[in-house]
Amino acid sequence: MEYKNVYFLGIGGIGMSALARYFLHGGYAVAGYDRTPSHLTGELEAEGAAVHYEDDVRRIPEGFLDPNDTMVVYTPAVPQDHSEYRYFREHGFCVEKRSQMLGHLAEGKYVMAVAGTHGKTTTSTMVAWLNRALTGGGSAFLGGISKNFGGNLVLGGGGRLAVEADEFDRSFLRLYPDVAVVTSADADHLDIYGTHEAVKEAFSQFVRQIRPGGSLIIKRGVDIVIDNPGIAVYRYSYDEPCDFYARNVQLLEGGHYRYDLVTPSGAFEGCTLGVPGWVNIENAVAAVASVWCAAKAGGTPLDADKLRGALASFSGVKRRFEFYVNTPKQVYMDDYAHHPRELAATLTSVRKMFPGRRITALFQPHLYTRTRDLHAEFAEALSHADEVVLLPIYPAREEPIPGVTSELIARRVAVPCRIVGREALADTVAAMDTDVVVSFGAGNIDACCGALAEKLEAKS
Numbered sequence: 049m050e051y052k053n054v055y056f057l058g059i060g061g062i063g064m065s066a067l068a069r070y071f072l073h074g075g076y077a078v079a080g081y082d083r084t085p086s087h088l089t090g091e092l093e094a095e096g097a098a099v100h101y102e103d104d105v106r107r108i109p110e111g112f113l114d115p116n117d118t119m120v121v122y123t124p125a126v127p128q129d130h131s132e133y134r135y136f137r138e139h140g141f142c143v144e145k146r147s148q149m150l151g152h153l154a155e156g157k158y159v160m161a162v163a164g165t166h167g168k169t170t171t172s173t174m175v176a177w178l179n180r181a182l183t184g185g186g187s188a189f190l191g192g193i194s195k196n197f198g199g200n201l202v203l204g205g206g207g208r209l210a211v212e213a214d215e216f217d218r219s220f221l222r223l224y225p226d227v228a229v230v231t232s233a234d235a236d237h238l239d240i241y242g243t244h245e246a247v248k249e250a251f252s253q254f255v256r257q258i259r260p261g262g263s264l265i266i267k268r269g270v271d272i273v274i275d276n277p278g279i280a281v282y283r284y285s286y287d288e289p290c291d292f293y294a295r296n297v298q299l300l301e302g303g304h305y306r307y308d309l310v311t312p313s314g315a316f317e318g319c320t321l322g323v324p325g326w327v328n329i330e331n332a333v334a335a336v337a338s339v340w341c342a343a344k345a346g347g348t349p350l351d352a353d354k355l356r357g358a359l360a361s362f363s364g365v366k367r368r369f370e371f372y373v374n375t376p377k378q379v380y381m382d383d384y385a386h387h388p389r390e391l392a393a394t395l396t397s398v399r400k401m402f403p404g405r406r407i408t409a410l411f412q413p414h415l416y417t418r419t420r421d422l423h424a425e426f427a428e429a430l431s432h433a434d435e436v437v438l439l440p441i442y443p444a445r446e447e448p449i450p451g452v453t454s455e456l457i458a459r460r461v462a463v464p465c466r467i468v469g470r471e472a473l474a475d476t477v478a479a480m481d482t483d484v485v486v487s488f489g490a491g492n493i494d495a496c497c498g499a500l501a502e503k504l505e506a507k508s
Contacts, residue, residue: 051076051117051118051119051142052076052077052117052118053076053077053078053079053111053112053117053118053119054068054071054076054077054078054118054119054120054121055078055079055080055108055112055118055119055120055121055136056068056078056079056080056081056120056121056122057080057081057120057121057122057123057126057130057132057133057136058080058081058082058122058123058125058126058146059078059079059080059081059082059089059092059097059099060082060083060084060085060086060088060089060092060099061082061088061123061125061146062088062190062191062192062193062200063123063146063150063189063191063200063212063214064080064121064123064146065088065089065091065092065200066189066190066199066200066201067121067146067149067150067153067189068080068092068097069092069095069199069200069201070153070189070201070203072092072095072096072097073201073203077111077112078092078096078097078098079097079098079099079108079109079112080092080097080098080099081099081100081101081102081103081107081132082099082101083101084101085099085101091199103130103131103132104131104132105131105132105135108132108135115139115140115141115142118141119141119142119143119144120136120141120142120143120144121143121144121145121146121149122143122144122145122146123145123146124145124146124216124217124219125444125445127445145217145219145222146219147214147217147219147220147221147222147223148222150189150211150219150222150223151222151223151224153189153209154209154211154223154224156207157187157207157208157209158207158208158209158226158227158342158345159209159211159223159224159225159226159227160175160179160208160209160210160211160225160226160227160228160229160338160339160342161210161211161212161213161220161223161225161227161228161229162175162210162211162212162213162228162229162231162334162335162338163213163214163215163220163228163229163230163231163251163254164215164229164230164231164232164233164267165215165231165232165233165234165236165247165387165389166231166232166234166385166387166389166390166393167231167232167327167330167331167334167390168191168212168213168214168229168231169190169191169192169212169365169368169384170192170328170331170364170365170368170369171229171231171331171334171335171338172188172190172191172210172211172212172229172335173188173190173192173194173196173364173365174331174332174335174362175188175210175229175335175338175339176188176190176194176197176202176210177194177196177197177358177361177362178335178336178338178339178355178358178359179204179206179208179210179339179342180196180202180204180358181354181355181357181358181361182339182343182350182351182354182355182358183206183208184204184205184206185204185205185206185208186202186204186205186206186208186209186210187202187203187204187208187209187210188201188202188209188210188211189201189202189209189210189211189212190202190210190212190365191212191214192365192366192367192368192384193365193366193367194365195363195364195365195366196361196362196363208342211223211225213225213228213254215236215247215250215251215254216240217240218240218250220250220254221250221253221254221257223254223257224257224258224259225257225258225259225262226258226259226261226262226263226342226345227258227262227263227265227338227341227342227345228254228255228258228262228263228264228265229265229266229334229335229337229338230251230254230255230264230265230266230267230270230272231267231270231331231334232267232270232389233247233248233251233270233271233272234247234387234389236387236418236422239415239417239418239446248271248272248273249273251272252272252273252274252275255272255274255275255276255279256275256276258276258278258279259278260278260279261278261279261345262278262279262280263279263280263281263282263341263345264276264279264280264281264282265282265283265284265292265334265337265338265341266281266282266283266284267283267284267285267330267334268283268284268285268288268290269285280341282312282337282341284330284333284334284337285330285333286326286327286329286330286333289310291311291312291337292309292310292311292312292333292334292336292337292340293309293310293333294307294308294309294310294319294329294330294333295307295308295310295315296308297326297329299400299401300320302324302374302401303324303325303398303401303402304320304321304323304324305320305321305324305326305329306318306319306320307319307320307329309332309333309336311336311337311340312340313340313349316336316350316352316355316356318356319332319355319356319359319360320356320359320360321359321360321362322359322360322361322362322363322364323362323363323364323369324369324371324401325369325394325397325398325401326396326397326400327369327393327394327397328364328369328397332359332362336350336355336359367382367383367384367494368383368384369381369383369394369397370382370383372497372500372501372504372505373501373504373505373508375508377483377507377508378482378483378485378504378505378507378508379402379405379483379484379485380485380486380487380500380501380504380505381398381485381486381487382486382487382488382493382494382497383486383487383488384488384489384490385488385489385490386413386414386418386488386489386490386491387418387422388422388425388426388428388429389429390488391409391411391426391429391430391432391488392428392429392432394486394488395407395409395429395430395432395433395486396432398484398486399432402484405483405484406434406435406481406482406483406484407432407433407434407435407483407484407485407486408433408434408435408436408437408477408480408482408483408484408485408486409430409432409433409435409436409437409486409488410436410437410439410473410477410485410486410487410488410493410500411426411430411436411437411438411439411457411487411488411489412438412439412440412441412442412470412487412488412489412491412492412493413426413438413439413440413441413442413454413457413489414441414442414444414489414490414491415441415442415443415444415445415446416441416443416446416447416448416449416452417446417449419441419452419453419454419456419457420449420452420456423456423457423460424460426457427457427458427459427460427461427462428460428462430457430461430463430465431461431462431463433463433486434463434464435463435464435465435480436458436461436463436464436465436466437465437466437467437468437473437476437477437480438454438457438458438465438466438467438468439454439467439468439469439470439473439489439493440453440454440467440469440470441453441454442489442490442491442492442493444490444491454467455467470492470493470495470496473493473496473499473500474496474499474500474502474503475503477500477503477504478503478504478506478507482504482507485500485504487500
């Protein structure tokens, strides 16, 4: 790249921060803006990035004001009237979306992309971990903090690149993968797409962009048009027989499982996964299918012992099925789920892990538009719990919509439900008769996890 400086608008986002770290490791000068400080921005500053938190052109470091030396990367969450964004546009800078930059960095790599309206973060992180364990190399740009790698950026040798392919703002259409996983294509981001049919058409276009000779791994039952004649198509599921699936699934202590993983070339018997929950077995099936296709393309079969070891040593992703307390008297876990299908999958998985126990779900809705469009589906999913506590809607990039509040969900939930403010959540839950507690949301409910864990640990 001909530039020596990279400036990020929205540098603290999970995808943006991975790109910023990539350029820091590459010796570039990195600076950027974000609305609020966070753990991620703190880490970037510690690694050498100059970060500020006011939308003010005067805060842009002097060394980043020459369009001949600096390129700008922005997230679609930054509004068009952002003063720094307008400054860069009006003064001749090269300004690109995060997805465009990710597309550039994927050029020349063997791209293993994981797309889907849910499940993609854990699955892409598993792909990155399996690449490392099976080949000793591989790079990745991830949408969550991998516990195995200690971050959202993986730098390694070899040509394989694992990426989370985000459908928001049609970002994933900047990628041309060799192997693509599609975990789901549910109605989401309707503020961008308008209709569910438009969402599915975007996923069909993503599939058309798989390179000739490549492979699609799609969850059984996902209904999208597949009209790319130059690729192999494989179906996967949790335990329904198809190209890739788990059989002989046995529940172990603490919500873990033992199972055989069936592939077109035979079964890998006696697998265990380092993280609990049946939904993670399904994610692991998709991840193994991805590396199976890569190995097949390279003419090297998967090593059964290395694969079993990699699955057993996978330690998960922060805020994805993350346990804080797990005792016979009290369980508390946190999950990033923010779509009805994700909530339902996690709650049914928890129900299987802890049969006969009482489940309390804590949920912070994310976005006014998503709540408006899917409030009935959220209520149905949350009704899988025995009791529900709702927080007010986290707005993220949106302005309030009249009449759209958490009450839309609460009035449809079929089990006892209350709404509390975030600052009162920990004390409210501590006073309740709790057994298994699960918190959900993509906003800032995670800031409550420490206090919740402390109070629930005391109750155990």
